[in-house]
Amino acid sequence: MTAALRFDPIRLPEKCEQLRKEVRAFLAEEIAAGTFDPHKPNREDTDVPEFSRRVGAKGWLGMTWPKKYGGQERSFLERYVVTEEMRVANAPTRRFFVADRQSGPVLLKYAPEHIKMEILPRICRGEVCFAIGMSEPNSGSDLFAAKTRATKTDGGYLINGTKIWTSSAHIADYMIAIFRTSPPTKENRRHGLTQFLVKMKQPGIKVNPIGQITGQYEFNEVVFTDHFIPDDHVLGEVDGAWKQATSELAYERSGPERFLETYYVLTELVRAVGPNPDTRSAEGIGRLVAQLHTMRRMSVSVAGMLEAGKEPVVEASIVKDIGTVWEQQLPHRVRDLAAFVEETATNRETLERQLDFAIKTAPKLTIQGGTTEVLRGIIARGLGLR
Amino acid sequence: MAESDNIVVETAEKIFADLADPQTINNDKKGTWQAPLWQALSEAGLPLSWVPDDLGGSGASLADGFALLNAAGRFAVAVPLAETMLAGWLLAQAKIASPAGEMTVLPASPKDRFTLNADGSLSGRARGVPFAKTAKHFAVLAHGKDGVAIALVDGAKARIESGLNVGYDHSDTVTLDKVQPVTLKPAPKGVDQTNLMLMGGVARSLQIAGALESMLDISVRYSNERVAFEKKISKFQAVQHNLARLAGESAAALAAATSAADAIANAESFDDEVYLEAASAKIRCAEAAEKGGAIAHQVHGAIGFTIEHILHRYSLRALAWRDDFGSESHWAVELGKLVANRGADELWPLVASR
Numbered sequence: 133m134t135a136a137l138r139f140d141p142i143r144l145p146e147k148c149e150q151l152r153k154e155v156r157a158f159l160a161e162e163i164a165a166g167t168f169d170p171h172k173p174n175r176e177d178t179d180v181p182e183f184s185r186r187v188g189a190k191g192w193l194g195m196t197w198p199k200k201y202g203g204q205e206r207s208f209l210e211r212y213v214v215t216e217e218m219r220v221a222n223a224p225t226r227r228f229f230v231a232d233r234q235s236g237p238v239l240l241k242y243a244p245e246h247i248k249m250e251i252l253p254r255i256c257r258g259e260v261c262f263a264i265g266m267s268e269p270n271s272g273s274d275l276f277a278a279k280t281r282a283t284k285t286d287g288g289y290l291i292n293g294t295k296i297w298t299s300s301a302h303i304a305d306y307m308i309a310i311f312r313t314s315p316p317t318k319e320n321r322r323h324g325l326t327q328f329l330v331k332m333k334q335p336g337i338k339v340n341p342i343g344q345i346t347g348q349y350e351f352n353e354v355v356f357t358d359h360f361i362p363d364d365h366v367l368g369e370v371d372g373a374w375k376q377a378t379s380e381l382a383y384e385r386s387g388p389e390r391f392l393e394t395y396y397v398l399t400e401l402v403r404a405v406g407p408n409p410d411t412r413s414a415e416g417i418g419r420l421v422a423q424l425h426t427m428r429r430m431s432v433s434v435a436g437m438l439e440a441g442k443e444p445v446v447e448a449s450i451v452k453d454i455g456t457v458w459e460q461q462l463p464h465r466v467r468d469l470a471a472f473v474e475e476t477a478t479n480r481e482t483l484e485r486q487l488d489f490a491i492k493t494a495p496k497l498t499i500q501g502g503t504t505e506v507l508r509g510i511i512a513r514g515l516g517l518r
Numbered sequence: 519m520a521e522s523d524n525i526v527v528e529t530a531e532k533i534f535a536d537l538a539d540p541q542t543i544n545n546d547k548k549g550t551w552q553a554p555l556w557q558a559l560s561e562a563g564l565p566l567s568w569v570p571d572d573l574g575g576s577g578a579s580l581a582d583g584f585a586l587l588n589a590a591g592r593f594a595v596a597v598p599l600a601e602t603m604l605a606g607w608l609l610a611q612a613k614i615a616s617p618a619g620e621m622t623v624l625p626a627s628p629k630d631r632f633t634l635n636a637d638g639s640l641s642g643r644a645r646g647v648p649f650a651k652t653a654k655h656f657a658v659l660a661h662g663k664d665g666v667a668i669a670l671v672d673g674a675k676a677r678i679e680s681g682l683n684v685g686y687d688h689s690d691t692v693t694l695d696k697v698q699p700v701t702l703k704p705a706p707k708g709v710d711q712t713n714l715m716l717m718g719g720v721a722r723s724l725q726i727a728g729a730l731e732s733m734l735d736i737s738v739r740y741s742n743e744r745v746a747f748e749k750k751i752s753k754f755q756a757v758q759h760n761l762a763r764l765a766g767e768s769a770a771a772l773a774a775a776t777s778a779a780d781a782i783a784n785a786e787s788f789d790d791e792v793y794l795e796a797a798s799a800k801i802r803c804a805e806a807a808e809k810g811g812a813i814a815h816q817v818h819g820a821i822g823f824t825i826e827h828i829l830h831r832y833s834l835r836a837l838a839w840r841d842d843f844g845s846e847s848h849w850a851v852e853l854g855k856l857v858a859n860r861g862a863d864e865l866w867p868l869v870a871s872r
Binding site for chain 1: 731734738741742752753755757758759761762763765766768769770772773774776777779780781794795797798799801802805846847849850851852853854855857858859861862863865866869870872
């Protein structure tokens, strides 16, 4: 076989189910207290600092990290359970999700010890928000075309240029960004980019919000003008960011957030059709549930492989490809079926409002965090085609 | 399950490699490959994998048997291995010993039903029964006034209208008209027609997943050989992306089928969670057979459409297997009803149950 893809049937261990109960109870309390409404994914208040701190107090942020940095040294599968329960409840995770999933692990691997001691415990307490500075006006999927310069100066670097589509930059305390420290070489066009830790809300950084087609303002343009970054904020090898970018991708691409973004419309459809659906509704729901179940089994399988220390990069890319295409189509399939829902269904308005938002959200799902085209390129490489 | 990690699969793969090479079989218009293959499988005890030693079988675990079916799918094996395994499994549920030779189960569709008459005879009709024509015996699940019964029936006592499925394998209509069974026993609690269909559906899901693995394999290989517009077609991005999608469909089928097999192998009963696993596997694998098979053909172009090429051995069988033990639309309706009946707020707990 040229392409041996593995998706072993991983089951979540017993301790995950205990944790799941705790997370559900916590979320039920938060909902009862009015922190957020699980039926309103389109709310304005996606940034809820006090919710972040309460999640941190539960020990559910940075939960796989070493205890000396504030972590819990729990398994990746336990983190998986927390992530999926938060997502399904439409909890306001915006403030901490990027730091927990992505930025923290990068710091763990590449930051100097004193920075780890300073920042990681604060992520675990839910106090800090991170953004990721990758895309630029002329550099999106083609990451290595980035032009924003980091020029060496006394004790650090001066940053000039613009990052764009930067989610949460307007509320972020930090950004992990790549900047150009040297020109690319003839042999290696990926050479010359360096990863930095950027402290936001400092001189030389201007954040301009960008409106999205959903009506929200989640991403931004971030303009750097002679912004100073000290030497100890370099993450990893100078000019060698390209060596660092790939290994975390399996974590970033295979999680439950890659197929549950629009899940709420399916729940609401089931509520609207009631306990005795007609054949058409039953078949439509059955297929969607079978597809969802399969996605989750694939995603849990990758999580299990990651926990076992494997690097299932191709499998993870497949999860994001299939998962994001599925969650993108889901609102449209639900809309097909909702056309036959009785006028008298009590949640009809909720379903319609949710569909309106989900349909507007859908286009971004196959773009953010690695486009479908990029993912299929990675899968093709894994198959030995490139 | 791409690599064999158990002795049952290793044994089977060796036999398949020696005696079920798709190209050799495809070239053999007279079917002379069938007898030696079946004989080798039988001598290795594989068709009765799921039958305990004391009932005449080789007593392999459910998990090993499922892995064997996945391997059989990778070779698009066209002898009644899965059917005999299922028949042996059904008979063993009622502690009925399995005879030697090919078997198949009745019914093979959720729509058909067999009746246990007051005189102990069996009546009924089943359509789309795989390999009925070559079966020496049938394992029959029948409904009597005292509940469900399981019976062993002599193949010669049935009336058979011969047919072929989309993959050119026997798929026949079987009529039992007051046929006295060889053996008849009541089914134990928990064995009913729905569960038999789920079991058969998971078997077919594993075979489809295996066929898709092979379709991906031969499509990748072909794209790296075939030259068009002065380069290998694997270098065209459009082809790469199609193959990436085929990998996705193959992966989804494999994940759904092996997860369902694992769920059944470790379950004490066919509860809602097992139902979700098994029904989802059949639905998702059937969808993958359609989408994935279309891509494999697209990559191969006209050569893959010829009867000489082996691609159709996988692609058409995968499509045909969709129909057995309940199609994807059947299971989608049933799963949809189950989900609706449990209620909206019970959907996520069901999906996240393991």
